[in-house]
Amino acid sequence: MGIEMLRTRNHLVLAIATVWFASLFSGRIDAAEQTVLQAQAQRVEVVQKVAATVVAIFSADGGGGGSGVLISPDGYALSNFHVTSACGDFMKCGLNDGRLYDAVIVGIDPTGDVALVKLLGRDDFPCATLGDSDKLSVGDWTYAMGNPFLLATDFQPTVTAGIVSGIHRYQYPAGTFLEYTDCIQVDTSINPGNSGGPLFNAAGELVGINGRISVEKRGRVNVGAGYSISINQIKHFMDHLKGGHVVDHATLGATVRTGSDRQVVVDSILDLSAAYRRGLREDDEIVSFAGRPVGSVNQFKNILGIYPKGWSLPITFRRDGKKQDIIVELRALHRDSELKPKDAPKGKPKPPPDELHKGAKLPKEELPAEYKKLFVKKTGYANYYFNQQEQQRVLHGLEPLQSWRDVTGRWKLTGKTGQGEDFVMTLTDKGLGLQLPLRPGLQPLEGADFIDEPAGTGGLLAAMYQFKQLITKGTGAFTEFTYVGSLPLDGRGPMVDVLLTKKGGVESLWFFRKTDGQFVGFNSKLGSDVDPCEIRFLDFGMYSGKRFPSRFVVRHADVDFATFDVLTLEVLTSEPDKKPDANGN
Amino acid sequence: MHCLLRTRLFRVCLIGIVTVLNTAAWGQSSVESIAAVAPKVVKIFGAGGGAKLHAYGSGFLVSANGHIVTVSSHILDGDTVNVVLHDGRRFPGKVLGVEPPLDMAVLKIEAEGLPHFDLAEAVAAAPGTRVLAFSNAFKVATGDEQVTVMHGVISAKTTLAARRGAFESPYTGQVYVVDAVTNNSGAAGGVLTTWDGRLLGMIGKELRNAQTNTWLNYVMPISELKETITQIVTGDFSSKKRPDDEESPGKPRPRRYESLDFGIITIPDVLNRTPAYIDRILPGSQAEKVGLRPNDLILFVGDNLVQSCKLLKEDLGRLEANDTVKLVVRRGDTLVSVELVAPRKAE
Numbered sequence: 028m029g030i031e032m033l034r035t036r037n038h039l040v041l042a043i044a045t046v047w048f049a050s051l052f053s054g055r056i057d058a059a060e061q062t063v064l065q066a067q068a069q070r071v072e073v074v075q076k077v078a079a080t081v082v083a084i085f086s087a088d089g090g091g092g093g094s095g096v097l098i099s100p101d102g103y104a105l106s107n108f109h110v111t112s113a114c115g116d117f118m119k120c121g122l123n124d125g126r127l128y129d130a131v132i133v134g135i136d137p138t139g140d141v142a143l144v145k146l147l148g149r150d151d152f153p154c155a156t157l158g159d160s161d162k163l164s165v166g167d168w169t170y171a172m173g174n175p176f177l178l179a180t181d182f183q184p185t186v187t188a189g190i191v192s193g194i195h196r197y198q199y200p201a202g203t204f205l206e207y208t209d210c211i212q213v214d215t216s217i218n219p220g221n222s223g224g225p226l227f228n229a230a231g232e233l234v235g236i237n238g239r240i241s242v243e244k245r246g247r248v249n250v251g252a253g254y255s256i257s258i259n260q261i262k263h264f265m266d267h268l269k270g271g272h273v274v275d276h277a278t279l280g281a282t283v284r285t286g287s288d289r290q291v292v293v294d295s296i297l298d299l300s301a302a303y304r305r306g307l308r309e310d311d312e313i314v315s316f317a318g319r320p321v322g323s324v325n326q327f328k329n330i331l332g333i334y335p336k337g338w339s340l341p342i343t344f345r346r347d348g349k350k351q352d353i354i355v356e357l358r359a360l361h362r363d364s365e366l367k368p369k370d371a372p373k374g375k376p377k378p379p380p381d382e383l384h385k386g387a388k389l390p391k392e393e394l395p396a397e398y399k400k401l402f403v404k405k406t407g408y409a410n411y412y413f414n415q416q417e418q419q420r421v422l423h424g425l426e427p428l429q430s431w432r433d434v435t436g437r438w439k440l441t442g443k444t445g446q447g448e449d450f451v452m453t454l455t456d457k458g459l460g461l462q463l464p465l466r467p468g469l470q471p472l473e474g475a476d477f478i479d480e481p482a483g484t485g486g487l488l489a490a491m492y493q494f495k496q497l498i499t500k501g502t503g504a505f506t507e508f509t510y511v512g513s514l515p516l517d518g519r520g521p522m523v524d525v526l527l528t529k530k531g532g533v534e535s536l537w538f539f540r541k542t543d544g545q546f547v548g549f550n551s552k553l554g555s556d557v558d559p560c561e562i563r564f565l566d567f568g569m570y571s572g573k574r575f576p577s578r579f580v581v582r583h584a585d586v587d588f589a590t591f592d593v594l595t596l597e598v599l600t601s602e603p604d605k606k607p608d609a610n611g612n
Numbered sequence: 613m614h615c616l617l618r619t620r621l622f623r624v625c626l627i628g629i630v631t632v633l634n635t636a637a638w639g640q641s642s643v644e645s646i647a648a649v650a651p652k653v654v655k656i657f658g659a660g661g662g663a664k665l666h667a668y669g670s671g672f673l674v675s676a677n678g679h680i681v682t683v684s685s686h687i688l689d690g691d692t693v694n695v696v697l698h699d700g701r702r703f704p705g706k707v708l709g710v711e712p713p714l715d716m717a718v719l720k721i722e723a724e725g726l727p728h729f730d731l732a733e734a735v736a737a738a739p740g741t742r743v744l745a746f747s748n749a750f751k752v753a754t755g756d757e758q759v760t761v762m763h764g765v766i767s768a769k770t771t772l773a774a775r776r777g778a779f780e781s782p783y784t785g786q787v788y789v790v791d792a793v794t795n796n797s798g799a800a801g802g803v804l805t806t807w808d809g810r811l812l813g814m815i816g817k818e819l820r821n822a823q824t825n826t827w828l829n830y831v832m833p834i835s836e837l838k839e840t841i842t843q844i845v846t847g848d849f850s851s852k853k854r855p856d857d858e859e860s861p862g863k864p865r866p867r868r869y870e871s872l873d874f875g876i877i878t879i880p881d882v883l884n885r886t887p888a889y890i891d892r893i894l895p896g897s898q899a900e901k902v903g904l905r906p907n908d909l910i911l912f913v914g915d916n917l918v919q920s921c922k923l924l925k926e927d928l929g930r931l932e933a934n935d936t937v938k939l940v941v942r943r944g945d946t947l948v949s950v951e952l953v954a955p956r957k958a959e
Binding site for chain 1: 647700701752753754755759760761792797820827
């Protein structure tokens with residue numbers, strides 16, 4: 028046999044070459060298998076980890092429903108509005124531990140098809156990490172999880188995997204609301220019952236809430252095009268939702284069209300809008316919006332659609348070849364009456380009820396009394412209870428000013444402006460005055476309307492009156508008081524929590540920095556569709572043992588009026604029997 | 613930490629297996645190949661609109677100066693066809709040529725320096741290959757928005773056995789069958805590529821089997837289209853083949869069975885749903901032998917209820933040679949059942 032093998036050299040060479048080549052080849056296969064196995068192990072690990080955060084949502088009687096995902100240990104979970112609207116104020120939520128939890132509605136976004144609910148009974152719920160959906164690329168792997176077709180009676184979520192098919196997609200409104208802007212398109216299989224469930228990226232971070240699929244000829248099942256609301260959009264609305272609101276989206280007060288050279292130009296503009304007041308006019312070209320370039324009408328709608336009303340955003344526009352930068356406050360997209368929760372989609376849009384009822388048969392049981400108090404009905408709110416909670420949280424920011432409580436009477440502030448002028452500001456119960464060379468102001472109280480005094484401030488004295496009311500009498504001094512949500516201060520500043528008060532036609536927004544709760548300023552405006560007087564605290568000082576803003580800037584309609592340095596603050600609790608005059612006496 | 617892991621994984625991929633198994637690594641990024649391919653796919657807008665006839669489609673560039681391959685469809689029937697490129701530029705398209713048997717058309721726009729596929733670099737792939745599909749399905753993308761990308765696997769490479777009545781498709785050549793729902797509204801004319809972005813074929817139209825109500829996602833390999841594309845582009849083209857021309861050389865198609873093959877002549881099909889009454893029976897025919905008579909109303913072909921002459925024609929058209937088929941006819945107040953055998957016949 029040995030002789031046979033050695034008979035020709037060629038054969039030997041060939042044999043060696045073959046063995047060598049085969050070993051090389053199998054080595055490569057091994058490497059490939061290793062890679063595949065590693066990738067698979069990683070995938071399994073990610074899926075197992077996030078599966079615990081996926082929620083199966085049912086109405087209290089076991090009908091209706093869809094999916095959701097936990098985002099905080101104390102039980103906040105995201106879903107679709109079109110899922111929770113079919114479930115009522117209290118619902119049942121199943122997790123993959125096999126247990127069923129009670130949950131209460133917190134806030135809803137009928138336009139964006141988002142709902143926030145709170146699972147009850149634990150403060151250590153497993154929760155998903157929020158990712159950055161703007162970092163997704165077409166081709167990235169994603170997992171959709173949830174309870175499609177209600178297959179999982181033990182609440183073990185179904186997992187489907189696919190790729191991102193498109194980003195920054197715009198999907199026209201379906202019915203009255205439910206506009207999907209700037210959404211993520213995936214070929215990951217999303218089916219009836221998946222609604223409200225999470226879309227995870229490959230790392231298991233929550234990047235979207237699945238809510239919509241393209242269907243046409245083949246019935247209500249996935250045909251490779253599903254749409255997920257971006258988590259970055261939801262982040263903008265998160266605090267509004269936590270505030271128990273029926274949140275609203277925004278309009279610029281202007282419509283746009285594609286111009287002759289594919290640029291996006293202002294088609295029409297409402298002259299009551301902030302955009303108009305900041306100088307935007309018909310035929311101006313929108314170059315960028317909220318820091319993103321605008322190349323099409325869809326892109327413009329995409330950007331607009333991801334922000335709540337009341338946010339201020341930078342816009343760059345071009346007119347006659349010249350670029351201008353402005354910051355514009357967005358108007359509400361709907362009237363309050365249009366957003367009544369019960370007006371939303373009729374019936375149970377997705378999944379069909381017959382499929383749902385076969386999923387879960389829930390015992391009819393009475394809701395525990397301690398949960399019942401977690402829902403407070405009030406017009407304009409999904410659940411006013413949560414607004415009350417947020418009010419209390421944010422009002423902690425007023426505690427450093429607590430010593431002003433009930434300190435009524437006549438306050439006299441003196442100091443210098445940034446331009447070196449001496450000023451005297453007098454705040455009494457009968458009126459307010461500002462003594463300032465060339466720019467004095469007088470605001471009578473007791474029956475008088477609030478006016479723009481000093482002229483060009485948007486009502487500085489009226490604003491100071493609101494401030495005095497807040498710190499001496501608290502929120503009870505106002506006819507309306509609510510927690511709004513959060514926004515970036517002045518369009519570019521830090522995120523602030525916002526409280527809103529109304530009294531006597533004056534609406535004020537009070538800003539508290541999100542990071543530390545500090546009271547950083549407020550806006551007061553004398554009517555709707557006018558620019559507010561903006562007061563921003565730059566520093567605080569102590570005056571006779573009481574904390575008060577020692578330095579603040581006053582701004583109106585993008586123009587700084589003055590910076591005030593408060594040197595003395597006198598409080599005359601015995602009210603003198605005269606109104607102040609413009610001389611501050 | 614996570615980044616590190618990914619980098620290492622990627623390196624392992626590179627060293628290990630790129631040539632052996634390009635389809636293996638799940639974690640491997642296709643983002644770059646997508647970014648390279650997507651600009652070569654265009655959105656096409658033309659005639660149509662309404663519930664059933666969408667007015668949008670897809671196509672792909674095969675030359676730097678604006679030759680676009682797409683499917684032959686009603687979208688091209690109007691006076692104007694608009695082509696929107698990946699960067700949002702919009703051009704009127706001119707139909708250079710249409711080849712009905714391939715269900716394919718070539719358009720031309722007046723532009724230069726465009727990203728395009730080189731047909732010479734198109735590849736073929738076997739079942740099991742992971743693929744990407746690019747199209748403007750459902751018109752999700754407008755302007756400069758990127759077309760839709762889906763992923764899938766080639767399930768089969770086969771001949772599209774489109775049969776009249778069951779599958780209505782003018783194209784009956786080789787196809788890739790894909791496990792993803794690639795063939796949606798507006799997706800026809802898009803492309804199928806390998807995971808690393810090499811051109812495999814053109815996505816076909818939506819194709820439904822009327823009998824089973826199933827949909828087939830098929831893709832026409834470039835090898836089937838290449839010669840004709842080149843001919844149209846170079847101006848050296850005349851369509852020799854017609855979809856109904858069954859004598860066409862190279863692709864013989866069997867003639868379908870009709871009632872006459874069994875010696876049955878039905879009443880003239882003049883109504884929308886003309887009942888399938890037998891008008892005459894040819895002497896010496898199979899129909900005569902099994903006892904069918906004029907004025908018999910054909911009710912069933914096999915298990916299928918036949919409500920019209922049209923449906924009768926469709927059902928008989930699906931028979932293959934030597935198939936045995938049961939016919940149920942109503943004669944007066946009785947039902948009569950007979951069996952016929954599809955005769956072998958010359959192609």
